[in-house]
Amino acid sequence: MNHSLKRIERLTNLIGRSLCLTTSNLPYSRTLEAIQKLAGALHNTETDDSVWCYGEHLLPLSDLIVGAYWFCSDYHSRQFSDESHTLRVLSQVYRPGCCESGPEPDSSAQYTYDALVEKLNNH
Numbered sequence: 001m002n003h004s005l006k007r008i009e010r011l012t013n014l015i016g017r018s019l020c021l022t023t024s025n026l027p028y029s030r031t032l033e034a035i036q037k038l039a040g041a042l043h044n045t046e047t048d049d050s051v052w053c054y055g056e057h058l059l060p061l062s063d064l065i066v067g068a069y070w071f072c073s074d075y076h077s078r079q080f081s082d083e084s085h086t087l088r089v090l091s092q093v094y095r096p097g098c099c100e101s102g103p104e105p106d107s108s109a110q111y112t113y114d115a116l117v118e119k120l121n122n123h
Contacts, residue, residue, distance in 0.1 A: 004045040008061075011038040016058030019115035028123035031116070032082045035068050036089045043092040059108050067112025069094050070102045075120065 015034050018026040026034070042065075059067075072087035103109035 004041060008038065008041050008045065011041065012061045012064065013058065015064060019064075019112060019119065020058045028119045029082060031119060032072075032086050035064075036086050039065065039086075039089040039093050043089075059112055063103075063108035064112050065090060065094050066096075067103050067109040068116065069096070070109070071113045071116040074102075075117070 011034055014026070015031060015038065018024045018031045018034070069087065069090045072083040072090060076083035076087055078084065103113050
């Protein structure tokens with residue numbers, strides 16, 4: 001596995017732990033920063049379909065990206081907010097279809113969205 005793919009896997013697992021485990025001490029702002037780095041790494045790395053299985057034991061990478069995208073879309077407060085910046089970076093790797101309006105109910109993407117809301121409210 002090359003360095004870029006290892007970085008993607010490491011970031012996916014870090015974010016998954018931050019959102020899924022109560023023992024994680026990664027604060028909200030650092031979680032968004034990790035999501036930005038992950039999206040940037042995905043954008044700048046040639047990947048195959050297997051990369052989307054990273055983080056499967058906590059949050060699948062694809063659902064993490066989708067949930068984070070919709071969270072940032074709903075919660076960005078101003079042009080230069082962390083959420084707005086994160087949304088711009090996520091837009092490089094995920095573009096929802098015209099009929100999509102959020103994550104699928106009861107999905108890992110919805111869990112990601114809800115976990116980010118909770119992290120925002122508790123920071």
